[in-house]
Amino acid sequence: MKWDWDAVSDFMPHFWDGLLVTLQALALGSLISFALGLVWALLMRTPSRWVRWPVGVVTEFVRNTPLLVQLFFLFYVLPEWGVTLSALATGVIGIGLHYSTYTMQVYRAGIEAVPPGQWEAATALNLPVARTWRVVILPQAIRRVVPALGNYVIAMLKDTPMLMAITVLEMLGQARLYSQEHFQFTEPLTVIGVAFILISYLASLLLRALERRLVH
Amino acid sequence: MSTDAPLMKEPDANANPPVDGSELIRLEQVTKRFGDNTVLDHLDFSVNAGKHVTLIGPSGSGKTTILRLLMTLTKPDEGTITVDGQQLFPAPEKQVREVRKKIGMVFQQFNLFPNMTALRNITEAPVTVLGMSKGEAEERARDLLDLVGLADKADARPSQLSGGQQQRVAIARALAMRPQVLLLDEVTSALDPELVAGVLDVLRNIARTTDITMLCVTHEMNFARDISDQVLMFDSGRVIESGAPEKIFSEPEHDRTREFLSAVL
Numbered sequence: 196m197k198w199d200w201d202a203v204s205d206f207m208p209h210f211w212d213g214l215l216v217t218l219q220a221l222a223l224g225s226l227i228s229f230a231l232g233l234v235w236a237l238l239m240r241t242p243s244r245w246v247r248w249p250v251g252v253v254t255e256f257v258r259n260t261p262l263l264v265q266l267f268f269l270f271y272v273l274p275e276w277g278v279t280l281s282a283l284a285t286g287v288i289g290i291g292l293h294y295s296t297y298t299m300q301v302y303r304a305g306i307e308a309v310p311p312g313q314w315e316a317a318t319a320l321n322l323p324v325a326r327t328w329r330v331v332i333l334p335q336a337i338r339r340v341v342p343a344l345g346n347y348v349i350a351m352l353k354d355t356p357m358l359m360a361i362t363v364l365e366m367l368g369q370a371r372l373y374s375q376e377h378f379q380f381t382e383p384l385t386v387i388g389v390a391f392i393l394i395s396y397l398a399s400l401l402l403r404a405l406e407r408r409l410v411h
Numbered sequence: 412m413s414t415d416a417p418l419m420k421e422p423d424a425n426a427n428p429p430v431d432g433s434e435l436i437r438l439e440q441v442t443k444r445f446g447d448n449t450v451l452d453h454l455d456f457s458v459n460a461g462k463h464v465t466l467i468g469p470s471g472s473g474k475t476t477i478l479r480l481l482m483t484l485t486k487p488d489e490g491t492i493t494v495d496g497q498q499l500f501p502a503p504e505k506q507v508r509e510v511r512k513k514i515g516m517v518f519q520q521f522n523l524f525p526n527m528t529a530l531r532n533i534t535e536a537p538v539t540v541l542g543m544s545k546g547e548a549e550e551r552a553r554d555l556l557d558l559v560g561l562a563d564k565a566d567a568r569p570s571q572l573s574g575g576q577q578q579r580v581a582i583a584r585a586l587a588m589r590p591q592v593l594l595l596d597e598v599t600s601a602l603d604p605e606l607v608a609g610v611l612d613v614l615r616n617i618a619r620t621t622d623i624t625m626l627c628v629t630h631e632m633n634f635a636r637d638i639s640d641q642v643l644m645f646d647s648g649r650v651i652e653s654g655a656p657e658k659i660f661s662e663p664e665h666d667r668t669r670e671f672l673s674a675v676l
Contacts, residue, residue, distance in 0.1 A: 315484050316522035316581075320536035320588060321511050330535065334526040 202382040206373050210386055213369030218394075220287055220355050220365060225348050227291025232298025236306060237328075239299070258296035263357050265289050270361040286358035294351050301343045305336035338409045345402035349395050366390060435460040435624050436481065436592065441490030443476055443648075450476045451648040453490070460591070463618050463625040465635040465656070468645030469671060474628040478594040481626070482516045483507055495591060512540070515590030519597040521577040523569040529556065529580045530565040533587045541588065548587070555583035559613045575606030579613055586617070593617075595627040599634075607631070614638065632676055636660055644668045 238250045257265065266289045270282065280288070309332050317327040356367035364372065370383035436458040443451040450473045458464050466474040479485045480492060483499065492500040499510045523532050533552035537543040543551075556562050559579035561572075569577050578598055585593060595614065599607040611634045618625060618638040629635055635642060635656060642659040644652040644667070652665045660676075663669050 310520075310522075312518060312520050312522035313524065315482075316518065316524065318484060318511075319482050319514075319516040319518075319585070321508060321540045322536055323539070326539050331524050331526070335524075338526070 199379060199382055202377065202379045203386060205377070206370070206383045206386060209369040209373050210366065210383070210390070213364060213366035213387070214390060216283065216358075216363060216368075217352075217355050217365040220283065220290065220358055220363070221348070221352050221394075223287040224290040224294065224351055224355075227287065228294035228298050228347065228351070229344060231291060231295035233302050233333075235295060235299035236302035239303065240306070254296040254299060257293060262290065262293045262354060263360060265293055266357060266361050282361050282363045283358075286361055286363045289361075290351060290354060290358070294347055297347055298344060301340045301347070302336065304343075305340035306332060308339055309335045341409055342402065342406055345398070345405070348402075349398055352391065352394060352398065433460050434458075435495055436626070437491075437493040438477070438480070439491045439493075441480065441487045441492065443473070443480065443485070443487050449648060451480075451487070454648065454650070456643075456650065458592075458624060458626060460624055461622045462640045463627065463638050464641045464643065465627045465629060465639040466643050466645055467629070467632070467635065467659075467671070468643075472645040473648040474645050475596055478516065478596050478626060478628060481514060481592070482594055483511055512588065513591045514594065515585035515588050515592070516594040516596065517578070517581050517585050517598045519600050521569070521574070521581045521601070523577050523581055523584070525569045528566050528568060529561065529572070532569070532580060533584045536584070537587050552583070552587060555586055556580070558586075558616075559583045560609070573606060574602045575609045578602065578606075578610045582610075582613055582617070586623075590623065592624045592626060595625060595629070597628050597630065599629070599631055630675060632660065632672070644671065646671075 235250055235254050239247055241247060266286060269280075269285045269289045273280070273285070313331055313335065314327065317331050322331070355365050358365050359368040359371065362368075366387040370387045373383045374380045434457050436456075438454055438456040441451055441454045441456070442449065450471075454473070454477075456477065466477065468474055476485070480487055481494070481499070487500060490500075491498060494510050495513055497506065497510045499507060502510065523529075524535070527535065530549060530552050533555060534545065534548040537548040537551065538545055553562065553565060556565055559582055561576055561579055561583075564572060564576060564580070567576075569580070572580065582598075598614070599610050602610065611631060614625075614634070615638055617623065625638070627635070627639070639656045641653060642656045643650050644659060644663070644665065646667050652659065652663060652668045659668065660672065663672060
């Protein structure tokens, strides 16, 4: 087996296209999972079990079925119901929804870790409940959970290749396409492997910097 | 400390503060149970406006529970609670919010909001709840920080303050809401011994210079003796003895009071 630098440079334009898609999927998927996870976590704290119960069932279901199955479902079944989205949009929603069922548990732990005295002080000051959540509880809870959320971003990165299954040409999709056309597998797969490591590493550096800032 | 008197005497947003001496707080037949443990048993209890009342007694005797009931941090199982002529329990949520404006509380563990500066801790509720402008709230907050001797700590986070300083910010925060009643729940119990005096001095000053009603749970008997108009001795959820501090501390009538005082003094 020979390493062919020409194949690498030949692949690079495709690689950049794939990288852009991977990063888009990761960024948007993260945003959705952070926002939706918080919504789930808050809904699970409402007094009404008519809210908690369905949310609990749905999120439990999503968490315990494979992401790949969910992606196929969104991609092939939703259009039958008249909902047609681009492959990337479908992928972003799928991955964001899937991971939101994990981030909700992270938020839950963070919210429960805020001492009861904070709620009591807010009551003593007569702060409205919504205001208490927004300026007292959530800022403290979220600060605590940033490291855990960051870990899910890295896990999500490693799951982005699944989007290939619904025709999204992220990094692995591009590598596979190139390999099949040129019968050169080593170079493109190596390039994207290195790219995954680099992105993970950069993300973890970013995360540590963010953690340090949030400690104070 | 020259600004404190006018600061606290300004007109009260809650209107018509009761005339000194009239009844401000009334608990009637209040029972509170935690599981099988009856903490308060058909308690009748009242406090007149402007008075400084100290609750003493062994732990578990229900003192702190009374403060928590008044702050609506917990609900009684039976009975009624009235503050300034308005019912606090039982009452609809809207009314609870209104009546609660008259009450402020300082906690054993300070409970400052760690994500906010000292100043913001004090201004948050006046701006959000009382609708005060940010500028006015900050001006008042700085006056209050001055009152508690922390004028230079406005921008400090709670984590940058000592326990005593945090507690003094917490006192300022409670006063910023211009409550008629200030509940003090073992406010020096979590402090290092050398920090206790500073906090108690601030409270003595407030007790002397304002007409705020104070309801105080403490193990600092000298402080209780200094500021109290009335001392109530609690045991097993009932008031077993009450009277002026000189009387309770010098010639207690009840055996339990004598035992308790000899153990803590």
